[in-house]
Amino acid sequence: MPLSLDNRLADRTRWKAERCSITLVLEVLSTKASFMVLRESFYGTSKFDDFVMRTGASAPTVSRSLRHLESAGVLARTPYRDEGSRPRDEYRLTAAGEDLLPVVFSLVQWGDAHLQGGAPPLAFVHRDSGEPVRVGVSAGEVFNLTSRDIEVRWSGPRLP
Amino acid sequence: MPLSLDNRLADRTRWKAERCSITLVLEVLSTKASFMVLRESFYGTSKFDDFVMRTGASAPTVSRSLRHLESAGVLARTPYRDEGSRPRDEYRLTAAGEDLLPVVFSLVQWGDAHLQGGAPPLAFVHRDSGEPVRVGVSAGEVFNLTSRDIEVRWSGPRLP
DNA sequence: CCGTATCCTGATAGATACTG
DNA sequence: CAGTATCTATCAGGATACGG
Numbered sequence: 001m002p003l004s005l006d007n008r009l010a011d012r013t014r015w016k017a018e019r020c021s022i023t024l025v026l027e028v029l030s031t032k033a034s035f036m037v038l039r040e041s042f043y044g045t046s047k048f049d050d051f052v053m054r055t056g057a058s059a060p061t062v063s064r065s066l067r068h069l070e071s072a073g074v075l076a077r078t079p080y081r082d083e084g085s086r087p088r089d090e091y092r093l094t095a096a097g098e099d100l101l102p103v104v105f106s107l108v109q110w111g112d113a114h115l116q117g118g119a120p121p122l123a124f125v126h127r128d129s130g131e132p133v134r135v136g137v138s139a140g141e142v143f144n145l146t147s148r149d150i151e152v153r154w155s156g157p158r159l160p
Numbered sequence: 161m162p163l164s165l166d167n168r169l170a171d172r173t174r175w176k177a178e179r180c181s182i183t184l185v186l187e188v189l190s191t192k193a194s195f196m197v198l199r200e201s202f203y204g205t206s207k208f209d210d211f212v213m214r215t216g217a218s219a220p221t222v223s224r225s226l227r228h229l230e231s232a233g234v235l236a237r238t239p240y241r242d243e244g245s246r247p248r249d250e251y252r253l254t255a256a257g258e259d260l261l262p263v264v265f266s267l268v269q270w271g272d273a274h275l276q277g278g279a280p281p282l283a284f285v286h287r288d289s290g291e292p293v294r295v296g297v298s299a300g301e302v303f304n305l306t307s308r309d310i311e312v313r314w315s316g317p318r319l320p
Numbered sequence: 321c322c323g324t325a326t327c328c329t330g331a332t333a334g335a336t337a338c339t340g
Numbered sequence: 341c342a343g344t345a346t347c348t349a350t351c352a353g354g355a356t357a358c359g360g
């Protein structure tokens with residue numbers, strides 16, 4: 001069932017190609033690698049090699065994605081230093097990046113529902129109540145959870 | 161702020177590359193054209209040439225995307241016939257496709273908030289109450305809307 | 321270990337031309 | 341008008357090699 005869209009809009013050809021937010025967002029996020037890196041950022045990954053290992057992408061691809069997301073203001077690169085090691089960079093979500101949680105979560109949710117055979121490997125629950133957490137559409141002020149309120153649990157049969 | 165992820169998971173390298181839903185979903189949706197076509201489906205577009213005009217993509221690209229989304233179970237192709245014309249095909253969201261509303265909407269919402277200069281061109285409101293509609297994350301049984309409950313309004317200064 | 325430059329291959333989009 | 345096949349250009353991704 002489609003959204004109820006003003007007929008005048010539907011008739012105006014190509015307006016969306018230039019103005020629609022999706023077009024703009026896809027300039028930032030359309031590559032698979034960028035989505036993977038973003039997903040890992042939400043899972044807490046912040047170091048270069050961890051991104052490489054956990055996304056399964058090559059190092060150059062990760063490097064490009066990190067720079068691209070950084071220049072888009074989704075990730076921020078900050079120097080850090082472990083005891084006794086030389087300084088490194090770490091990559092953390094910015095506030096704007098945090099706001100992408102519904103995007104990542106809704107992708108996961110849809111895949112869990114329609115692509116995974118059987119139980120999804122990860123479960124997202126509210127940290128305080130333990131209730132399952134969902135992403136969805138609603139009117140009014142009902143959405144107050146951020147990624148820090150959410151805990152991810154392994155719900156599969158075993159770790160691979 | 162990252163999600164709270166079980167350490168055992170974070171240590172298991174590459175498990176997500178094969179199992180994570182995002183990887184699977186991106187096989188279906190990762191191309192820009194697929195996102196565009198999907199977006200138009202939610203806006204009510206169902207005819208081939210309308211997809212071409214409104215996405216701004218070329219006909220072969222639209223053709224490929226339609227077939228790809230169809231084979232993924234997101235769109236269904238059904239024959240129809242206008243009065244006095246030969247039969248055609250139309251492309252409609254399946255139930256699984258409908259479930260992608262949070263994905264599309266959250267992308268639009270993020271772009272509106274972070275990429276559009278000033279007011280976003282489209283406003284999504286609850287059809288009954290007129291309240292603005294948002295996509296977000298919450299726990300428990302929150303009132304969830306489907307695309308048929310939502311009305312899209314042009315809120316820009318003028319139609320292009 | 322951290323990260324990038326280079327080069328090469330494969331995926332993706334557009335132009336063109338064609339069929340019903 | 342409603343699509344699709346073919347061909348080509350472009351872009352994302354991996355292999356390799358290299359510097360910090």
